Amino acid sequence: MSMDRRRFIRLAGGGAVAVTLGACGSALPPEAIAAWQGPGEQTDVRRWLVGHALLAPHSHNLQSWLVDLGVPGEITLFIDRSRLLPQTDPHSRQMMMSQGCFIELLDLAAREKGLRAQIELFPQGAFGPETVDARPTARIRLVPEASVAPDPLFAQIFHRRTNREAYEAREPDAAALEAISACVQAYPMRVGFVGAAQSEALARHRRIAREAWRIELVTPRTVMESLQVLRVGPQEIARHRDGISLNAPMARALVALGLFDRRQVPAADGASTTTQIQDFNTRIEHTPAFFWLVTEGNDRCTQINAGRAYVRAQLAATAAGLSMQPLSQALQEYPEQIGPYNEIHQLLGASAPRFTVQMWARLGYAPVIGPSPRRGLAAHILKA
Template sequence: MDRRRFVRVVGGSAILAATATGCSSTLPPSAVQAWQGPGDAEPDLRRWALRHAVLAPHSHNLQSWLVDLRQPGEILLHCDLGRLLPETDPFSRQIMMSHGTFIELLDLAARQRGHRAEVNLFPEGEFGPKVLDARPVARIRLVPDTDAPDPLFAQIRHRHTNREAYTPREPAADALRAIAQSVPPQAAKVGFAGGSRPDLLATHRTIAAQAWRIELETPRTIMESYRVLRVGPVEIARHRDGLSINSPMLRAMAAVGLLDRSQAPGPKDYATTSQVEQFQGKLAATPAFFWMTTAANDRRTQVNAGRAYVRAQLAATAHGLAMQPLSQALQEYPEQAAPYARIHSMLAAPGHTVQMWARLGYGPAIGPSPRRGLDAHLMAA
């Protein structure tokens, strides 16, 4: 094996391992500063609430939120069209859900201060089913409200997407009830699979493994992840987004130019086969799966599904549970057609859409992902 191919195979394996597991040593302080919260010194309620909203989960941690504060008393939310996933999320369904997670955290923060977010979705018209454009996703006003704050607010800074191996202990019944009860008022139906149905659990694991393999073996989709890999403290601090890896081995390889992120590994390369095996081990130990379906799949439904999902994840966090979205089988590119059809046949009524499917269990403690902070999301005055 020539030197370049060796580096691509071995280095690619390490990249994928770290990406799949979220395995990173301590991140640069500047990359996670946003998780400290705004404190009480921020006088502008909009900015105070937005500093919580930027901690929302987002596909590939792209953070494609653009905020216009130029109109007093108003928040105009746009999508950064340069931060999309055209290969794995060709119709931007997951991007729209990620705007819903942002809006929900904004509302939770506003309620903590005696207000609520009055949300007008797509005030200049709804995007079509395939392409996003420069029109705003939402016009939001923070209006006084006398309802009690939502207790889910307390989990915002503790919520993290946990890609590590979970202990094979089933989630407690009261935790599952809390997750299900957290989703209203959004019009989404939730479900769980656990040890009481080992046949169903096995099917979930099989579909998830198949979809993961497809994404690894499809060059353009795995390269979409490679393009947002941030290796080492310099890259992580510079970008504060994407998929971060800070392991000493990869940092050393990158420092001397031995890390090739320009090519996708082949299906039989160790970079691929080792990740398939590793992920199958995690699935085998996963004690439960969570899913969420909707009757429609228009842009409003996608945004509101994102609001429902982050509420479910916050409720899970409150009960010590971890979640990892299994986005691969829900993605609408041709190679995923078989897993997509199978998971929809199993979980959704005819014509309905599975908006979220996730591993669920008790995981080890993990740290936060990098965040760009509010100022990076503000449109120029």
């Protein structure tokens, strides 16, 4: 019996939700990934900048960026509050990091055009620590300046991927780690790595990651939040162009047969959940290194700057042939994750509340994968 057939029977018999939340086929609909070809020539340079910035990484690939271009020479950035993750990101910390990722890519694109991006965070005041509101997250004024130099990381924007596949056993090159560290030095935060040379610490990283993933999958409201943004098959992927894409033929067959009900919480001991846990544990067990960012404080500006630092680190990793996958589960601030949250902070010498682990990610060499869907330029512009 083939592996696909065995998996199909196991999933169907267990009332499966998906083969894995992270799996997807390579043949995504062309319209879903058209943004990765670039914005083309634009009469308004701001649209060209936004066309690059929207390729930034984002939690659950929700792409919650909205820009107002109503004032000439300015870009005002807002967060789309219809695209939040209230269960897994209850205080929108990860959302603020995603805003930072967008701002950093916009800044890199501006430099390519000889423009200084004068970035003012929260021009009408910062959000409180618990919620976000309708005020802008940033106002960016674009000023031509002859001294502005392009940043080499710009060249990696179209190659950057969040790679959830199995990583090779070999450790990252020391020069690559140095390049990653160097590229985030403009931001006041601590960068760290762990690999095989620190075998005991590496084992603890793996154990925390496994437990945090298990908790998210067996907590009904958090797993349902992911299922609500799961896009299965070419039609759904092309219609939404966001969220978690699943284009594997077996998953599409389950949908066609009515065996894939995303309205139902999968059983904690069911085939779907246990298969996902096993697959994730295997990838974690073979992950050769982990990367992290720690900040002192956790205010909204710090969160945005952590996003800027992270995407720079990922671009530098891309330039070195390395892949990254954020392990957000243990950093999330909902009650069930308090154990892994405390453990990873303790392990990294980042005692809360003084310090916050803003990013924790797998790091290693992995097969090349395709890009994730993007909604396109028009979806992000409030006012031209």
